[in-house]
Amino acid sequence: MRMHSLYDVYVRNDNVSKDTIALMEGDETCTFHELHTSVLHAAEFLSKRGVARGDRVAILSMNRLEFFILLGALARLGAIMVPLNWRLSLGELVYIIGDCLPKCLFTDAKHSEIAKKIQQKCPVEINDINELRLKEQTDATRYSASDSEAVLAVADTPLCIIYTAAVEGHPRGAVLSHSNLIAASLQVITSMGLSAKDVNLNMLPLFHITGLNLALAVMQVGGRNVIIEKFDEQKVLEITTSEKVTLWGSFPPILTRCMAEFTGGNYDISSLKYVVGLDGPEMISSFEEKVDAKFWILYGQSETSGFVTFSEASKKLGSAGQQGCLVTFCLLDEYGVTVKTGETGEIAVRGPLVFQGYWNLEAVNEKTFRQGWHHTGDLGQLDTNGYLYFKGRKPEKELIKPGGENVYPAEVETVILEHKGVKAVCVIGVPDPKFGEGIKAVCVLNAGVELEKKELIEFVAGRIARYKKPQYVEFVASLPQQNEMIDRNKVKELWG
Amino acid sequence: MRMHSLYDVYVRNDNVSKDTIALMEGDETCTFHELHTSVLHAAEFLSKRGVARGDRVAILSMNRLEFFILLGALARLGAIMVPLNWRLSLGELVYIIGDCLPKCLFTDAKHSEIAKKIQQKCPVEINDINELRLKEQTDATRYSASDSEAVLAVADTPLCIIYTAAVEGHPRGAVLSHSNLIAASLQVITSMGLSAKDVNLNMLPLFHITGLNLALAVMQVGGRNVIIEKFDEQKVLEITTSEKVTLWGSFPPILTRCMAEFTGGNYDISSLKYVVGLDGPEMISSFEEKVDAKFWILYGQSETSGFVTFSEASKKLGSAGQQGCLVTFCLLDEYGVTVKTGETGEIAVRGPLVFQGYWNLEAVNEKTFRQGWHHTGDLGQLDTNGYLYFKGRKPEKELIKPGGENVYPAEVETVILEHKGVKAVCVIGVPDPKFGEGIKAVCVLNAGVELEKKELIEFVAGRIARYKKPQYVEFVASLPQQNEMIDRNKVKELWG
Numbered sequence: 001m002r003m004h005s006l007y008d009v010y011v012r013n014d015n016v017s018k019d020t021i022a023l024m025e026g027d028e029t030c031t032f033h034e035l036h037t038s039v040l041h042a043a044e045f046l047s048k049r050g051v052a053r054g055d056r057v058a059i060l061s062m063n064r065l066e067f068f069i070l071l072g073a074l075a076r077l078g079a080i081m082v083p084l085n086w087r088l089s090l091g092e093l094v095y096i097i098g099d100c101l102p103k104c105l106f107t108d109a110k111h112s113e114i115a116k117k118i119q120q121k122c123p124v125e126i127n128d129i130n131e132l133r134l135k136e137q138t139d140a141t142r143y144s145a146s147d148s149e150a151v152l153a154v155a156d157t158p159l160c161i162i163y164t165a166a167v168e169g170h171p172r173g174a175v176l177s178h179s180n181l182i183a184a185s186l187q188v189i190t191s192m193g194l195s196a197k198d199v200n201l202n203m204l205p206l207f208h209i210t211g212l213n214l215a216l217a218v219m220q221v222g223g224r225n226v227i228i229e230k231f232d233e234q235k236v237l238e239i240t241t242s243e244k245v246t247l248w249g250s251f252p253p254i255l256t257r258c259m260a261e262f263t264g265g266n267y268d269i270s271s272l273k274y275v276v277g278l279d280g281p282e283m284i285s286s287f288e289e290k291v292d293a294k295f296w297i298l299y300g301q302s303e304t305s306g307f308v309t310f311s312e313a314s315k316k317l318g319s320a321g322q323q324g325c326l327v328t329f330c331l332l333d334e335y336g337v338t339v340k341t342g343e344t345g346e347i348a349v350r351g352p353l354v355f356q357g358y359w360n361l362e363a364v365n366e367k368t369f370r371q372g373w374h375h376t377g378d379l380g381q382l383d384t385n386g387y388l389y390f391k392g393r394k395p396e397k398e399l400i401k402p403g404g405e406n407v408y409p410a411e412v413e414t415v416i417l418e419h420k421g422v423k424a425v426c427v428i429g430v431p432d433p434k435f436g437e438g439i440k441a442v443c444v445l446n447a448g449v450e451l452e453k454k455e456l457i458e459f460v461a462g463r464i465a466r467y468k469k470p471q472y473v474e475f476v477a478s479l480p481q482q483n484e485m486i487d488r489n490k491v492k493e494l495w496g
Numbered sequence: 497m498r499m500h501s502l503y504d505v506y507v508r509n510d511n512v513s514k515d516t517i518a519l520m521e522g523d524e525t526c527t528f529h530e531l532h533t534s535v536l537h538a539a540e541f542l543s544k545r546g547v548a549r550g551d552r553v554a555i556l557s558m559n560r561l562e563f564f565i566l567l568g569a570l571a572r573l574g575a576i577m578v579p580l581n582w583r584l585s586l587g588e589l590v591y592i593i594g595d596c597l598p599k600c601l602f603t604d605a606k607h608s609e610i611a612k613k614i615q616q617k618c619p620v621e622i623n624d625i626n627e628l629r630l631k632e633q634t635d636a637t638r639y640s641a642s643d644s645e646a647v648l649a650v651a652d653t654p655l656c657i658i659y660t661a662a663v664e665g666h667p668r669g670a671v672l673s674h675s676n677l678i679a680a681s682l683q684v685i686t687s688m689g690l691s692a693k694d695v696n697l698n699m700l701p702l703f704h705i706t707g708l709n710l711a712l713a714v715m716q717v718g719g720r721n722v723i724i725e726k727f728d729e730q731k732v733l734e735i736t737t738s739e740k741v742t743l744w745g746s747f748p749p750i751l752t753r754c755m756a757e758f759t760g761g762n763y764d765i766s767s768l769k770y771v772v773g774l775d776g777p778e779m780i781s782s783f784e785e786k787v788d789a790k791f792w793i794l795y796g797q798s799e800t801s802g803f804v805t806f807s808e809a810s811k812k813l814g815s816a817g818q819q820g821c822l823v824t825f826c827l828l829d830e831y832g833v834t835v836k837t838g839e840t841g842e843i844a845v846r847g848p849l850v851f852q853g854y855w856n857l858e859a860v861n862e863k864t865f866r867q868g869w870h871h872t873g874d875l876g877q878l879d880t881n882g883y884l885y886f887k888g889r890k891p892e893k894e895l896i897k898p899g900g901e902n903v904y905p906a907e908v909e910t911v912i913l914e915h916k917g918v919k920a921v922c923v924i925g926v927p928d929p930k931f932g933e934g935i936k937a938v939c940v941l942n943a944g945v946e947l948e949k950k951e952l953i954e955f956v957a958g959r960i961a962r963y964k965k966p967q968y969v970e971f972v973a974s975l976p977q978q979n980e981m982i983d984r985n986k987v988k989e990l991w992g
Contacts, residue, residue, distance in 0.1 A: 002652075003868075004847045008824050015882040016818040156498075190685045190717060220821065221686060322512040325716065328504050351500045372499075386511040 005178045006159055007075035009220050010036050017196065017222050024243065025065045025227040032222075034134075039072035042132040046073055049104060049125070053078035056100045056161065059129065059207075060084040060093070060115060061108040062229040066129040067206050068219070070106060073132070075159055075178065079103075082161045082173070083207035086111060087405070087465045092171070094121045096163050100173055100359055106132070161359055162209060162302040166408040167377070167397050173359030174302045181216055183352035184306040187326045188217035191310055192274055192296065196222035197246070199271075201239060203231045204249040208404070210298075213306035214249045214276060233261040237269060244271035251277045251404025252436035255287055255295075262290070269293075278404065278436065281317040288314060297321045299390055301376060303368075305353040308376075309388045319387035320380070327351045331380055336371055344391045347380045348373035395488060400429035401437050407468045409488075415463045416441055419456060421449035424479050426491045430472060440472040442495045444479055451475070501674045502655055503571035505716050506532050513692065513718050520739065521561045521723040528718075530630075535568035538628040542569055545600060545621065549574035552596045552657065555625065555703075556580040556589070556611060557604040558725040562625040563702050564715070566602060569628070571655055571674065575599075578657045578669070579703035582607060583901070583961045588667070590617045592659050596669055596855055602628070657855055658705060658798040662904040663873070663893045669855030670798045677712055679848035680802040683822045684713035687806055688770055688792065692718035693742070695767075697735055699727045700745040704900070706794075709802035710745045710772060729757040733765065740767035747773050747900025748932035751783055751791075758786070765789075774900065774932065777813040784810060793817045795886055797872060799864075801849040804872075805884045815883035816876070823847045827876055832867055840887045843876045844869035891984060896925035897933050903964045905984075911959045912937055915952060917945035920975050922987045926968060936968040938991045940975055947971070 010032075013022065018033035030038070051057055057074055059067065059081065067083070074081045082100050084093060097105070097118055104125040107115040115126045159178045163171040188194065200218040202225050204211030215225050226243050228235050236258055239245060250258075255275065262269065272293040279287075284295045297313035299320035300306050308329055311321030323329065330338050331345030339345035354374045357365035368375055377397030381389040393399045400407040409427035416425045424444040432438030441460075445451055453473040461469040480490035506528075509518065514529035526534070547553055553570055555563065555577065563579070570577045578596050580589060593601070593614055600621040603611040611622045655674045659667040684690065696714040698721050700707030711721050722739050724731050732754055735741060746754075751771065758765065768789040775783075780791045793809035795816035796802050804825055807817030819825065826834050827841030835841035850870045853861035864871055873893030877885040889895045896903040905923035912921045920940040928934030937956075941947055949969040957965040976986035 002846070002848055002850050004822065004824070008847070009821075012819050012821060012824070018882075186682045186686060190682060190690075193689050193691050194686075195689050323508050325505075325508060326500065328500070328508070350498070351504070352498055354498050386514075 004182065005075050005078075005157070006181055006216075007039070007072060009182065010039055010072045010075070013219070013222055020196070020222060021224055022219060023065050023068060023225050023227060028065065030065060035068065035072065038069045038132065038134045039076060041134045042069050042073035043076045045131060046077060046079070046104075049127075051077060051079050051103050054158075055079045056082050056102040058082040058084055058097065058100070058102040058105040058124070059107075060086060060105060060111045061129055062086065062110060063202050063206050063211075063227050064108060064129060064229070065227055066106070066108075066132045067227075068215075068225070069132045070129070071160075078157060080158050080161055080175075082163075083212070085163070085205065085207045085465070087467055089462075089464045090114060090117050090121075092464060093118050095170055096173070097122045097124055099163075099170075100161055156356055158356055160212075162207070162212075164302040164406055165358070165377075165397075166406070166411045167399075169408070169410045169414045172361055172364065175356040175359055176302075176305050177356050180305040180353060180355060181212075182220070183326050184213050185217040185220040187307065187310070187324045187353065188213060188276075189221045190325055192276075194218060194221045194223065194247075198223035198273075199243055199245045200225050200247040200249075201236060201243075201245045202227040203236055203254070204251070204277075204404070205230065209300070209302040209306055210249050210251075210277065210404070214247065218247065233257040234265075237261055237265060237267040240269045240272060241267045245269075246271055246273045248272065248275045249277050250275050250279065250295075252279055252283075253403060253434045255279050255283055256434070259283075259287060259290065280436070281313075284313045284317065299347070299378070299380070299388055301378070303355045303374060303376065304349050305355060308347065308349055308353075311387070316383075316385070316387040318389070319383070320390045321388065322386045323388075324353075327353055330373070331382060332373070332375075341382055341384055344379050344381050346394055347376045347378045347388075349376060350374065398428075398488065400427075400439050402432065402435040402439060402467060405465075405467050407439060411464060412439065412441065412460060412468055412470065415460050416443065416456065418463070419451075419459050421445050421451045422456075424486065426479055426486045426488060427470065428488065428492050428496055430496055432471065438472060439468070439470045440474065440495065441470040442474050442476055442479065442491055444477065445475055500678065501571050501574075501653070502677055502712075503535070503568060505678065506535055506568045506571070509715070509718055516692070516718060517720055518715060519561050519564060519721050519723060524561065526561060531564065531568065534565045534628070534630045535572060537630045538565050538569035539572045541627060542573060542575070542600075545623075547573060547575050547599050550654075551575045552578050552598040554578040554580055554593065554596070554598040554601040554620070555603075556582055556601060556607045557625055558582065558606060559698050559702050559707075559723050560604060560625060560725070561723055562602070562604075562628045563723075564711075564721070565628045566625070567656075574653060576654050576657055576671075578659075579708070581659070581701070581703045581961070583963055585958075585960045586610060586613050586617075588960055589614050591666055592669070593618045593620055595659075595666075596657055652852055654852055656708075658703070658708075660798040660902055661854070661873075661893075662902075662907045663895075665904070665906045665910045668857055668860065671852040671855055672798075672801050673852050676801040676849060676851060677708075678716070679822050680709050681713040681716040683803065683806070683820045683849065684709060684772075685717045686821055688772075690714060690717045690719065690743075694719035694769075695739055695741045696721050696743040696745075697732060697739075697741045698723040699732055699750070700747070700773075700900070701726065705796070705798045705802055706745050706747075706773065706900070710743065714743065729753040730761075733757055733761060733763040736765045736768060737763045741765075742767055742769045744768065744771045745773050746771050746775065748775055748779075749899060749930045751775050751779055752930075755779075755783060755786065776932070777809075780809045780813065795843070795874070795876070795884055797874070799851045799870060799872065800845050801851060804843065804845055804849075807883070812879075812881070812883040814885070815879070816886045817884065818882045819884075820849075823849055826869070827878060828869070828871075837878055837880055840875050840877050842890055843872045843874045843884075845872060846870065894984065896923075896935050898928065898931040898935060898963060901961075901963050903935060907960060908935065908937065908956060908964055908966065911956050912939065912952065914959070915947075915955050917941050917947045918952075920982065922975055922982045922984060923966065924984065924988050924992055926992055928967065934968060935964070935966045936970065936991065937966040938970050938972055938975065938987055940973065941971055 013032040014036035309321040379391040509528040510532035657669040805817040875887040
């Protein structure tokens with residue numbers, strides 16, 4: 001009786017605002033009723049291919065309207081979406097497909113080639129995402145009748161796996177349930193006061209939690225999502241002007257590039273009310289001086305279905321905001337004891353937003369979830385007014401975030417060590433004016449080896465996602481050690 | 497890890513807006529920090545008296561600030577609040593106390609006498625609600641430290657029992673969980689777009705679901721609750737003027753009486769934005785002409801933690817609104833099959849708002865929850881735009897609603913039949929200009945008996961809550977029968 005699935009959200013929107021436009025992409029629009037009908041069609045398509053409760057279905061595509069159709073259809077079937085980051089390398093994609101073993105993989109035209117290469121390494125049925133669309137509206141009546149076949153989701157029924165946290169070199173699949181995603185939407189709606197009048201410009205990739213969270217929040221409240229393939233400042237400003245967009249998601253360098261374009265161009269973005277994401281205090285202040293909108297700052301991760309802290313940035317510039325309404329967190333020391341106000345501790349989270357665990361990694365989950373808390377691996381400080389300050393990652397969970405992407409030093413180091421000329425390496429994050437954080441590889445070469453920095457960078461870029469390649473390389477005589485391990489903090493001190 | 501309790505809501509408000517005023521009563525104010533501190537004090541008080549997880553604690557009091565302290569303390573302990581309707585008779589209160597067996601009963605001064613009488617019939621520890629208050633602010637620091645002793649609530653942990661649904665003569669305790677009440681708040685916040693700027697005037701009794709739901713929604717979003725003992729039109733208008741109240745709950749005759757007082761008086765209620773409740777289309781239209789606020793219409797019951805449908809009334813006057821965002825419902829015929837659009841069926845509900853069942857009534861629960869739906873006993877029709885029209889109760893769940901209270905004919909009939917002069921009776925609802933619905937008893941007297949209508953009314957009033965006494969009595973020669981039962985529909989037809 002207390003079951004509630006994301007599919008129920010699609011049905012309810014059809015019931016209460018069937019003629020309202022839910023999605024736009026280019027010249028195309030899709031009402032909540034058309035969306036529901038397409039979802040029923042897609043569910044039938046999937047069902048005929050054997051997709052049933054608990055099965056995984058992957059999608060490798062630019063942002064597209066079909067993403068929402070596929071998600072709704074999988075929600076109806078009780079199946080699980082695996083949205084893939086199209087910036088990953090073939091090897092990385094093959095790893096993920098091999099890990100979650102999807103029944104099929106949907107791709108857009110741009111990714112059909114790489115999908116075939118994935119298929120050669122790991123058998124998986126490939127489908128064109130256009131198959132998900134209802135071609136004939138005459139056919140639609142067939143789907144209007146009953147929802148009696150929908151699978152009922154309980155609180156923990158998985159709906160989505162987002163690959164992240166490659167702390168040991170390979171990404172882990174964070175399993176999010178129906179109620180994780182619904183609760184994350186409710187938190188965003190209630191914090192920001194979103195309504196059916198809001199229009200979200202889907203420029204963040206939908207395979208990342210922030211893009212997904214904002215899109216689903218606006219959909220849940222009955223607002224409109226305008227979809228663009230990927231970020232492009234000119235398109236963003238044009239569409240914001242023409243569609244009276246109220247909400248952007250933004251990670252560096254999005255805001256900088258948008259404001260540069262805005263300053264020179266002939267745009268009217270006065271409809272904009274909120275920008276949600278990360279950026280430096282100066283950029284945020286300068287943006288809010290020029291545009292009558294609020295920047296919302298946050299701390300969160302895929303494992304928390306979105307935002308742990310979330311506030312208007314101007315309330316405390318430089319902080320990551322205050323506790324969200326559906327989250328409880330504390331800061332723990334090495335012994336699992338809460339630190340004093342003002343001290344740094346690991347951010348540990350509980351509440352309806354905490355994910356269901358990493359896919360097929362029981363031992364890791366036990367450790368992550370010890371003592372009733374999800375241990376994020378992130379460090380933070382709290383001030384006396386409850387504002388969180390992000391203080392980096394725990395050493396063993398080192399993470400670099402160029403432009404909102406997650407890059408784990410271990411991933412990059414593993415690849416660099418495959419180069420025969422390299423004896424030892426330590427990859428660290430360094431301040432970067434464009435992406436907020438940049439990647440630097442500090443290397444020790446084997447005796448007698450001569451290596452161009454550029455050559456090493458290209459070596460990495462050819463093997464993993466290009467955004468993971470170092471922007472900076474430094475060759476050094478030796479790396480500082482502690483307890484027979486490379487001393488990462490010392491490396492940062494010397495070359496960071 | 498996914499645990500979230502109503503106590504977490506109190507803690508979060510203390511964390512993010514500690515100096516904001518949460519509660520007001522007369523000249524007294526209480527910030528979110530003071531509220532949390534009082535909750536910790538009250539939890540200690542209760543704990544010392546042996547109140548632990550799963551225990552019931554009853555409260556018999558006018559609306560008071562202490563209600564919120566007690567609720568927070570019980571939430572922290574994992575215990576269960578039983579808020580009692582002070583309009584009930586001694587016999588009814590004794591029945592409830594005997595049914596849920598609370599560890600203790602808190603009363604205000606007005607109810608200490610009746611509490612003693614309850615105690616004589618059913619042993620229960622009595623405490624003054626003033627005990628819940630923190631007397632010395634110097635003492636407060638003692639409570640500021642840790643929340644490590646808080647009981648973690650899972651989705652189904654009970655928090656509240658509301659007695660209702662006396663369809664067979666005795667009320668049943670509807671058990672609501674932490675997540676029921678939190679989800680109900682989220683639904684109200686997201687539907688209405690409530691924010692921390694909202695101010696709710698607590699005039700509806702907190703022992704009823706609508707009063708409780710609105711109060712907790714405003715508290716959850718960080719707004720202010722202004723508490724008055726009970727409804728009084730002059731106080732409502734004075735406080736709305738002085739405290740810039742934005743939200744009222746209202747059942748007949750509240751709005752009529754407020755508007756009559758408003759018309760003659762010197763009040764400024766321009767701060768008012770929403771009135772939530774029930775009233776006739778004419779009253780609603782006339783109110784919205786005079787005041788720049790929206791009336792929100794609803795259908796709901798205690799068993800659904802609040803609202804199943806919920807909309808601005810002016811969107812479809814005469815309807816009960818559209819599906820809430822955390823509810824799924826359908827209309828079922830006698831065979832459990834969904835009726836066609838426009839036809840009447842029993843409203844069946846699922847989703848996070850559905851209660852945990854009636855206290856200690858497993859057989860009833862099995863029937864109520866058959867086939868995965870909560871069967872409300874209420875009848876409704878849907879139009880093609882998803883608006884629900886309330887069509888009364890199923891015959892076996894007959895209910896009369898004078899002024900927002902629930903009166904079950906069976907309760908009144910049982911009492912009337914205790915009168916020696918009465919041979920047979922059928923109690924029905926009739927239109928009433930003041931309370932929306934009135935109570936009429938159609939009686940057959942024993943041969944030779946002479947009875948004054950007024951005498952019979954007072955006989956009932958002395959035995960059950962006064963609001964359950966008939967306003968109208970009619971003596972008839974015989975009552976129509978069908979299948980050896982009184983034909984209630986025929987009685988309504990003839991004397992309704």
